[in-house]
Amino acid sequence: MSTALVSQSERPPAPAGTGARKLTERAFRIRESGIIVVLVLFVAVTASIQPRFLNITNIQFILVNTTVFALLALGETMVVISRNYDLSVGSVLGLSAYLSASLFGGHPGFPIPLAFLAGLGIGLGCGLANGVMVAAGRVPSLVVTLATLYIFRGIDILIVGGKEVVANSLPSAFLEIPKATVLGIPVIAIAVAVVIAIGAYYLRSYRSGRELYAIGSNPDAARLAGIPVGRRVFVAFTVSGAIAGVAGVLWAAQYGTIDSTAGTGYELQVISAVVVGGVAIFGGSGSAVGAALGALLLSTISSALYVLGISPFWDQAIFGLLLLLAITLDRFISVRLTAALRSRGARHE
Amino acid sequence: MLVLRHAVKTFGAVQALVDGSIELHSGEAHALVGENGAGKSTLVKILAGVYQPDAGTLLVDGQEVTLHGPAAARAAGIAVIYQEPALFPDLSVAENMFIGRQPLGSARRIDRRAMRTEAAAIFARLGVHLDPARIARGLSIADQQVVEIGKAISLEARVIVMDEPTAALSAAEVDRLFDVVRTLRAHGTAVLFISHRLEEVFALCQRVTVMRDGRQVLSRELAGLVARDLVRAMVGRELAERPPGDQVTPGEPLLTVDRLTREGVFTDISFTVRAGEIVALAGLVGSGRSEVARAIFGIDRYDAGAVTVRGHRLRRGSPTGAMAAGVGFVPEDRRQQGLVMDMSVQQNVALASLGRLQHAGLIRSSAERALAADWAARLKIKYGRLKDPVSMLSGGNQQKVVLAKWLGRKPAVLIVDEPTRGIDVATKAEVHHLLVQLARDGVGVLMISSELPEVLRISDRILVMREGRLMTELAHAEASEEEILSAATGQATAGVPAPGQAGGER
Numbered sequence: 001m002s003t004a005l006v007s008q009s010e011r012p013p014a015p016a017g018t019g020a021r022k023l024t025e026r027a028f029r030i031r032e033s034g035i036i037v038v039l040v041l042f043v044a045v046t047a048s049i050q051p052r053f054l055n056i057t058n059i060q061f062i063l064v065n066t067t068v069f070a071l072l073a074l075g076e077t078m079v080v081i082s083r084n085y086d087l088s089v090g091s092v093l094g095l096s097a098y099l100s101a102s103l104f105g106g107h108p109g110f111p112i113p114l115a116f117l118a119g120l121g122i123g124l125g126c127g128l129a130n131g132v133m134v135a136a137g138r139v140p141s142l143v144v145t146l147a148t149l150y151i152f153r154g155i156d157i158l159i160v161g162g163k164e165v166v167a168n169s170l171p172s173a174f175l176e177i178p179k180a181t182v183l184g185i186p187v188i189a190i191a192v193a194v195v196i197a198i199g200a201y202y203l204r205s206y207r208s209g210r211e212l213y214a215i216g217s218n219p220d221a222a223r224l225a226g227i228p229v230g231r232r233v234f235v236a237f238t239v240s241g242a243i244a245g246v247a248g249v250l251w252a253a254q255y256g257t258i259d260s261t262a263g264t265g266y267e268l269q270v271i272s273a274v275v276v277g278g279v280a281i282f283g284g285s286g287s288a289v290g291a292a293l294g295a296l297l298l299s300t301i302s303s304a305l306y307v308l309g310i311s312p313f314w315d316q317a318i319f320g321l322l323l324l325l326a327i328t329l330d331r332f333i334s335v336r337l338t339a340a341l342r343s344r345g346a347r348h349e
Numbered sequence: 350m351l352v353l354r355h356a357v358k359t360f361g362a363v364q365a366l367v368d369g370s371i372e373l374h375s376g377e378a379h380a381l382v383g384e385n386g387a388g389k390s391t392l393v394k395i396l397a398g399v400y401q402p403d404a405g406t407l408l409v410d411g412q413e414v415t416l417h418g419p420a421a422a423r424a425a426g427i428a429v430i431y432q433e434p435a436l437f438p439d440l441s442v443a444e445n446m447f448i449g450r451q452p453l454g455s456a457r458r459i460d461r462r463a464m465r466t467e468a469a470a471i472f473a474r475l476g477v478h479l480d481p482a483r484i485a486r487g488l489s490i491a492d493q494q495v496v497e498i499g500k501a502i503s504l505e506a507r508v509i510v511m512d513e514p515t516a517a518l519s520a521a522e523v524d525r526l527f528d529v530v531r532t533l534r535a536h537g538t539a540v541l542f543i544s545h546r547l548e549e550v551f552a553l554c555q556r557v558t559v560m561r562d563g564r565q566v567l568s569r570e571l572a573g574l575v576a577r578d579l580v581r582a583m584v585g586r587e588l589a590e591r592p593p594g595d596q597v598t599p600g601e602p603l604l605t606v607d608r609l610t611r612e613g614v615f616t617d618i619s620f621t622v623r624a625g626e627i628v629a630l631a632g633l634v635g636s637g638r639s640e641v642a643r644a645i646f647g648i649d650r651y652d653a654g655a656v657t658v659r660g661h662r663l664r665r666g667s668p669t670g671a672m673a674a675g676v677g678f679v680p681e682d683r684r685q686q687g688l689v690m691d692m693s694v695q696q697n698v699a700l701a702s703l704g705r706l707q708h709a710g711l712i713r714s715s716a717e718r719a720l721a722a723d724w725a726a727r728l729k730i731k732y733g734r735l736k737d738p739v740s741m742l743s744g745g746n747q748q749k750v751v752l753a754k755w756l757g758r759k760p761a762v763l764i765v766d767e768p769t770r771g772i773d774v775a776t777k778a779e780v781h782h783l784l785v786q787l788a789r790d791g792v793g794v795l796m797i798s799s800e801l802p803e804v805l806r807i808s809d810r811i812l813v814m815r816e817g818r819l820m821t822e823l824a825h826a827e828a829s830e831e832e833i834l835s836a837a838t839g840q841a842t843a844g845v846p847a848p849g850q851a852g853g854e855r
Contacts, residue, residue: 207459210451210459214444217440218438226418
């Protein structure tokens with residue numbers, strides 16, 4: 001039938017709304033470039049006070065520190081885009097960090113890739129549990145992951161007890177992972193950047209990725225459009241869990257000493273990074289690259305405060321402020337954008 | 350092309366569909382009319398695959414099909430355009446059309462360019478201007494419907510169901526929609542068109558199916574029928590008009606509005622509503638009628654002037670004060686402003702009377718139920734249980750709940766804004782009857798309405814507004830549609846557009 005309709009075609013594709021399109025594109029560009037501007041400003045100001053901030057070791061340190069958060073932010077982005085929240089990532093990270101690192105304790109020659117696989121598996125299991133409860137049980141994700149935040153941490157504490165894994169029980173090759181560089185850039189930063197690029201590309205250019213946006217944008221419409229909402233959300237949680245598991249192994253390699261408090265409170269920092277990075281807190285828009293930039297911004301700020309000799313207690317206050325700014329800015333942009341789109345829509349009636 | 354026979358659907362105690370039957374032919378626009386609650390929406394949802402019927406058969410191209418869900422309906426070539434389409438506001442127009450089946454390029458990536466080109470081609474065929482790349486947020490409802498129609502075409506739907514598509518459209522948008530429907534018909538698509546506006550049915554459709562109480566009561570060619578025939582089939586009886594001479598002698602002034610002004614919105618509005626009167630505030634949409642009402646009730650502020658109720662001057666900007674003085678307000682948009690959709694029927698009815706229903710600070714559920722049951726019976730509200738959320742009721746019954754909420758307070762003055770918008774003919778008549786009855790009991794009623802027949806039918810006096818000013822006042826006896834329209838549009842009677850185009854039949 002649609003071929004029959006072609007004969008009807010008498011007008012060229014409508015150019016009428018291109019103004020509106022430019023407007024939205026500009027808004028999105030502003031959103032991500034905005035983070036970069038803030039980042040550059042922050043670095044510039046800090047460096048002008050304390051030039052040591054820009055030395056190569058410190059930059060490497062910041063990049064390595066960002067890797068764990070940027071990874072977690074990728075998983076969290078997938079979940080938040082679908083209008084869900086994963087509060088359990090910090091606990092998953094802690095569980096995976098301890099269990100994977102303790103593998104080396106029992107078997108000194110334990111292959112490092114297997115430790116990463118173990119972390120991945122642990123995270124996957126946790127993510128599966130979250131996903132099943134949210135997707136099949138239809139329990140709000142905020143509740144499910146708040147519960148698993150405590151449950152996974154509880155399991156962690158049960159297993160760890162008062163013990164801890166110390167650095168000298170870990171193979172030195174494992175502890176060297178965060179220190180390896182190529183052309184001065186930490187290898188794990190490159191690896192994580194590649195993972196995030198793949199994740200961002202998936203979200204942007206694959207059906208199931210776009211469907212996560214659709215679900216977050218309008219869950220009822222998604223269901224009516226025949227999108228397998230439950231399955232997509234389930235996968236998002238599973239991936240988020242798996243990523244948190246891998247991040248846990250990285251965390252272990254970075255810190256060397258792992259007790260039952262590893263990763264405590266990370267969930268809120270990750271969500272902050274995601275939101276600062278421009279992912280809408282009620283789903284539907286945002287990008288994995290933005291979220292990673294958000295993570296980079298937050299760890300740069302921590303480091304800057306440290307370098308400037310400001311108490312790290314300010315970290316949290318500043319994170320909070322940034323979060324507020326980001327959300328206010330989002331509201332502002334979306335209100336203005338809607339008004340602008342509407343008036344443009346009206347003009348070409 | 351599509352045949353539904355003897356479909357039955359029951360929800361708890363409510364039998365929404367007793368015998369839902371319809372037959373659609375290729376290339377026709379088929380009207381489905383009936384009162385609210387007649388089962389139209391249920392029938393649509395069965396065709397959409399949202400509801401599974403308890404009994405009945407559905408044939409598409411002579412093949413019996415069972416629709417397990419929306420996806421199955423789509424696969425069978427049935428697409429439904431809802432009154433307010435549910436788009437994804439954050440996604441582009443093209444993506445909204447192709448979600449879940451975007452054209453793919455290499456490595457199963459989405460081919461955005463192909464997607465946009467295809468969308469643009471469809472819009473060109475439909476003769477509408479829409480940029481496929483813009484995001485859906487901010488699209489007018491008419492444009493959103495076009496996106497849905499485009500989606501239906503891209504799905505090669507052969508049956509397109511439009512559930513009250515024109516309810517929220519302007520006259521120009523309705524014309525554009527009709528052009529689109531004609532294009533669809535010309536290419537063999539069957540369109541099922543649901544509307545409360547019978548003149549649209551006659552303008553667009555070739556055949557009609559009338560439903561009443563969950564049954565098909567009439568299905569035939571439209572040719573040879575007039576609106577009155579359809580109305581009779583819908584309600585099962587003739588509609589009575591308000592008998593002339595029914596007006597009671599108005600009593601003391603209840604509501605006095607004196608030189609009310611709000612900068613840039615309305616200026617120098619003065620009028621009086623007396624006991625036993627129905628005063629209509631007419632005018633085009635946007636002339637400031639609703640704004641005046643909102644200012645009187647204290648929702649919006651005003652810059653100058655005074656509102657007096659039974660001798661007491663109302664504080665500006667205080668709905669609580671207005672309620673205490675005996676004013677009730679039934680807003681224009683019942684879903685957003687008139688009801689708490691998630692609360693039960695009984696809670697909604699009791700909402701404005703909580704002060705009376707409480708005992709030592711606690712609401713007595715029994716008193717609440719008694720009040721709600723009483724008003725539900727008096728207003729003939731159709732509901733399952735009083736505890737059901739009000740969102741389960743049909744539009745007309747929801748409006749009755751809003752009315753019940755205010756009547757429970759025994760107001761001296763009742764302001765009603767578009768009291769019958771989007772509700773069916775029979776319920777409309779009941780609402781009219783109710784308003785007349787209230788006036789007879791000594792209530793002063795201020796009614797805002799865009800529907801001129803309604804204004805002419807029940808009001809004693811008609812105030813006409815244009816661009817924020819009161820243009821004229823007409824008594825019931827001297828008023829005519831032409832006169833109201835010429836005052837509302839500021840044109841000589843000869844040049845006045847038809848009522849439908851002037852926003853009269855909204």
